[in-house]
Each structure stands twice: as C-alpha cells, then as structure tokens.
Amino acid sequence: DVKVTQSSRYLVKRTGEKVFLECVQDMDHENMFWYRQDPGLGLRLIYFSYDVKMKEKGDIPEGYSVSREKKERFSLILESASTNQTSMYLCASSLPGLVVFFGEGSRLTVL
Amino acid sequence: SQELEQSPQSLIVQEGKNLTINCTSSKTLYGLYWYKQKYGEGLIFLMMLQKGGEEKSHEKITAKLDEKKQQSSLHITASQPSHAGIYLCGAVYSGAGSYQLTFGKGTKLSVIP
Numbered sequence: 001d002v003k004v005t006q007s008s009r010y011l012v013k014r015t016g017e018k019v020f021l022e023c024v025q026d027m028d029h030e031n032m033f034w035y036r037q038d039p040g041l042g043l044r045l046i047y048f049s050y051d052v053k054m055k056e057k058g059d060i061p062e063g064y065s066v067s068r069e070k071k072e073r074f075s076l077i078l079e080s081a082s083t084n085q086t087s088m089y090l091c092a093s094s095l096p097g098l099v100v101f102f103g104e105g106s107r108l109t110v111l
Numbered sequence: 112s113q114e115l116e117q118s119p120q121s122l123i124v125q126e127g128k129n130l131t132i133n134c135t136s137s138k139t140l141y142g143l144y145w146y147k148q149k150y151g152e153g154l155i156f157l158m159m160l161q162k163g164g165e166e167k168s169h170e171k172i173t174a175k176l177d178e179k180k181q182q183s184s185l186h187i188t189a190s191q192p193s194h195a196g197i198y199l200c201g202a203v204y205s206g207a208g209s210y211q212l213t214f215g216k217g218t219k220l221s222v223i224p
Binding site: 004033035040041042043045048058088090092099100101102103104105107 | 144146151152153154155156159199201211212213214215216217
C-alpha cells in the first residue's frame with residue numbers, strides 16, 4: 001500500500017526556533033514535494049525535489065530550506081521559525097507523470 | 112490572478128442529492144487531479160485525467176475533462192454523509208520535469224442527513 005509518512009502530526013514551536021519536518025515515502029518515488037496549506041490561500045508549493053540531492057524552489061521558498069540526502073526522505077527546515085509560518089504542511093511524492101500521493105500533514109503552530 | 116478556479120467555494124446538499132463541482136483553468140492543462148480532504152488531514156487521491164474528453168468514474172463519483180482541456184467537473188450522484196469534505200483540483204501544466212501540481216482553493220462540501 002502507498003505510504004507517505006510525516007513525522008509529526010502536530011508541533012508547537014517558539015519564534016526563532018529551528019524546526020525540522022520530516023517526510024518518508026516507501027514507494028521509490030523520484031519526485032517529492034512540500035506544500036503549505038492556509039485558509040483562503042489553498043495549497044502552495046514551497047520546494048520540490050526530483051532526485052537525491054536535487055532541489056528546486058516552488059512558489060513560496062522564502063524562510064524555508066530542504067534536504068534530500070536519501071531517495072525516500074525529504075526534510076523541510078525552518079531555520080528561524082516565525083509566527084507567519086504557522087500552517088498545515090503537506091508532503092507528497094510521485095513517479096514522473098503519475099499519481100501524486102500525500103501524507104497526513106503536519107500542523108505547525110509558532111508562538 | 113488565480114490560474115485555477117474552483118466553484119462553488121462551498122456547497123450544502125441534502126443526502127441523496129446530486130452535485131457538481133467545477134474546476135476552470137486559465138491555461139491548457141497537461142493533466143488534472145481530483146483530491147478529497149477531511150478537515151485537518153492529508154489529501155486522498157480520487158482521479159487523474161489527462162486526455163481531452165476523458166471521463167472516469169469510481170463508485171458514485173465521476174470526473175470529466177473537457178475537449179479543450181481547460182475545464183473539469185466532478186459529479187457526485189446520490190450524495191452521502193461520507194462524501195462530506197473538501198474537494199481540491201490540482202493542475203499539471205507541463206509534461207516535462209517534476210510534475211508540479213497547482214491547486215485550486217477547494218470546495219467545501221457538507222451533506223445533511
């Protein structure tokens with residue numbers, strides 16, 4: 001069965017903290033994505049990766065970085081969390097041209 | 112302006128009624144995905160359409176992509192409370208590269224028993 005696993009469903013962090021959101025897929029997918037979802041704004045692409053150690057900026061990369069050292073794992077990093085990064089974060093993966101599968105989401109609150 | 116428009120933004124229907132959700136693109140689509148999301152959870156894949164005029168069905172849900180590949184509709188027949196949630200369309204605009212999805216803002220569906 002298809003599986004995209006996000007490490008934390010809920011996180012609460014303080015302003016200025018470094019935050020790691022981890023995502024693992026078990027389907028040997030080349031492509032992996034990080035989105036954030038906000039009311040009224042929908043899903044917006046932060047970063048994506050089409051291969052190990054490769055990364056591309058999405059629509060809203062500011063304030064974020066990513067790491068993909070292994071094919072199955074794609075990490076989203078907030079170097080210094082701010083309150084405007086409070087959001088629902090969704091990881092996804094796919095083979096090129098095929099279905100994009102999503103994880104359960106990580107709801108981050110920055111105080 | 113938004114490349115992908117969904118309508119309506121929200122919908123309340125009586126159980127057993129049919130309903131349609133629309134997704135309109137300002138550009139020609141390479142592919143169109145439909146997802147369902149329960150509040151606070153991840154996206155569940157429903158269907159993917161790639162060919163103009165294509166239609167797919169799963170249980171009581173049918174999705175169509177128009178011939179010009181700029182509009183898609185999702186139709187639910189005889190709605191049930193289990194159909195409630197947020198329906199999202201996601202567009203792919205290019206066949207090359209990593210297949211990034213651009214999403215509409217979603218349609219919130221409530222089904223009253």
